[in-house]
Amino acid sequence: MYPTPSRFPNAISLTEGLKTSDRLPLSPQGDTFYGMNQLKADSGNSGRDMDPLSLLAAAEEAATVCGKFLLEAYERPKSGYEEKSPGDLVSEVDRGSQSLAQEILLKHTPYARILAEEDADRPDGDTDSEALTWIVDPLDGTANFLHRLPVFAISIAAARGRKLLAGVVYSPFTHECFSAALGCGATANGAPIRVSEESDLGRSLLATGWPFRRKEILAAYLDVFQSIFWACQGIRRLGAAAIDLAYTAAGRLEGFWEYGLNKWDVAAGALILREAGGVVSDFSGGDGWWDSGDIVASNGLIHPSLLEAAATPNGMADLEANS
DSSP states (O other): OOOOOTTOTTGGGGGTTOOHHHHSOOOTTSOOHHHHSOOSSOTTSOOTTOOHHHHHHHHHHHHHHHHHHHHHHHTSSOOOEEEEETTEEEEHHHHHHHHHHHHHHHHHOTTOEEEEGGGTTOTTOOTTSSSEEEEEEEEETHHHHHTTOSOOEEEEEEEETTEEEEEEEEETTTTEEEEEETTSOEEETTEEOOOOOOOOGGGOEEEEOOOTTOGGGHHHHHHHHHHHHHHSSEEEOOSOHHHHHHHHHTTSOSEEEESSOOHHHHHHHHHHHHHTTOEEEOTTSSSTHHHHOOEEEEOSSSHHHHHHHHOOTTTHHHHHHHO
16 A cells, blocks of 8 residues: 555545556466566665666556546546646646655655656756656546546656656556567557558558647648648547557557647657657657657658658747747
8 A cells, every 4th residue: 555645635545455456457478567577676775776677667556556546536526627728737636646656656766856747847857867757647638537538648757867768658448558668669568569560641640739738829730730631641639649659659540740748748658659669759850859849750651751741840939930
């Protein structure tokens, strides 16, 4: 039993009775997923020698507990929420899930920093530091969750500076856990995944996200959308960037693009996609996405065509100039 988070005294009641068999679906070998990667550091160890697989195990444990919390909250009447900015929602469920994740991650890595969506202003969340940092979105797809649209996930990544070491995107409603550790490939519920082999943008299914935080650039964004719309087979808007990236890693989508995302939206999904053979870049094909949040992700084969169709090498700056 994990300690009750002080700000959310009722949160832990939603995880009481959580058995090992409840944590994640079984792999073909019969293991539960965070049991597959035995933690090399227990709660009494500083954990400084934890390798990517051990970090992944800690992330999977946290995602599992948060997933059970979210599913039980999903069944209750819609909770209150507030708007951090127009269209950018946060609820007590987000905060409760984040608190549970922090408790578990810091149990295994008490020396680590935390960069989490609902505490983004904390001074210890500098991801350019070489200290181990957990990058956490406790509920990606809050609007979907609040409206009972079952497309949401927990996203947890471990990083040192800009080097991503482990990542988990867990969709509790579909009971799918997408995972990756640096250099170890990517899995979904324990089975290896790879990106699609489609090389023609015209036969590709893509995903995107609307610029809901910057509605004044919608007209310029729609110009880009129209260009890509005519070049591809179809476009979906799922409302959770972590799931968009995980689905691209699993070959369900060929690509994804969006502007102005945060690190907690994309860190775990970016590693999972790369380990599945995909590519993540900014709109010029470089690595600026980590700082700008302007991201183009794909199976790699369609990447040049997708960048050409987007035709916004400076990302959101181009949209702002054209709005």
